[in-house]
Amino acid sequence: MTSPWNLPCDPLEALRGGDSGPFEDFVPLGLAALGGFFRRKGATREEAEDLSQDVLMKLVQNATNYQPDGRFAAYVFRVGRNAWIDSRRRAGARPQLTGLETPGSDGESLRLVREPIDPGQTPGQALEVSEQAGLVHAAMAALSPAHREVFELGVIQELPYPEIARAIGIPVGTVKSRMFHALRALRAALAAPEEVHHD
């Protein structure tokens, strides 16, 4: 598995040691990953950008207190998760983990349609892929918040089990269990797409 979080070194540890280079290299990846993370939680594009920036700024500001005992990715997503919960509290709402069901406030629905990667792909094939992507999107929205969170970190962000466990604060065994049942639920939902659309 080629996870985008397989970094050559811990950027925060390097930053704490006086070398900002690794963290600067990480910034585009971090902003993109966190942006998607917040978007899939239901943030608008602007809100996702602001939250991503806030998270990275917090990482920079707290770099001196960073303890590299845990994995970097888990730490980033733990800070991101807390930032999301805080933003929901500030907005006067309970932490919302069902954002995939709702379009952003800018009226723009989440774009989970894959662009044609193969240049030789016919329009019909591209449409088929897009429809499949829409089904995956709808099935993900049907997952419970706990399962969707594990799915997000394990499948989308490609974090290993121990890092997911650290990020969420649950045992590794629970992570595996939730991941397994999330995948089964998604498969079942994709096998009967009509039920998902009508729910």
Place this chain on the structure above:
Amino acid sequence: MTERDLPLTPAEEALLDFSLGHTDQCAENSLEATSMRELVSQARLDARSAADVPSNALIESVREAARESVPQPSFWRLLEGGLRTNMLVRIVAASLVIHLAALPVLAWLQFSQKERGPIYIQFEKPEPVLVDQPAPELLEPVNIDELPEWLELLDQPLTSPDQD
């Protein structure tokens, strides 16, 4: 722990590992395993294609904050680096240490002596030095009438110092 959070069986765990791409072999439930693996692959592709590309301004602002957060090398850090690498810096530092160590000793020696009295300075006139040179010859006789009044003449003939 909910009912769904119960531990997985070894077969379920193997199926999960195969689905996530942690392993390439799954002995049981090959149909389910394959479809779940395709599902994972599809979800990852969708997420990557849907990801918003962060703007350069946003990237640069965070990078700038990271650069500014790094403390500038202090004098002591520079000194430490110099001591490790440069022999001249070592010599200068050693000299500095020796001088600083000698300073309190010199101060103690200076202030531990008894206090001296006032200092008097006396200038003495130098004694005239007789130069052994011949007296200049008088070219003209001296007119006695033109001598000043305070000069007392003796009724003796003038003699040269050599004749004494």
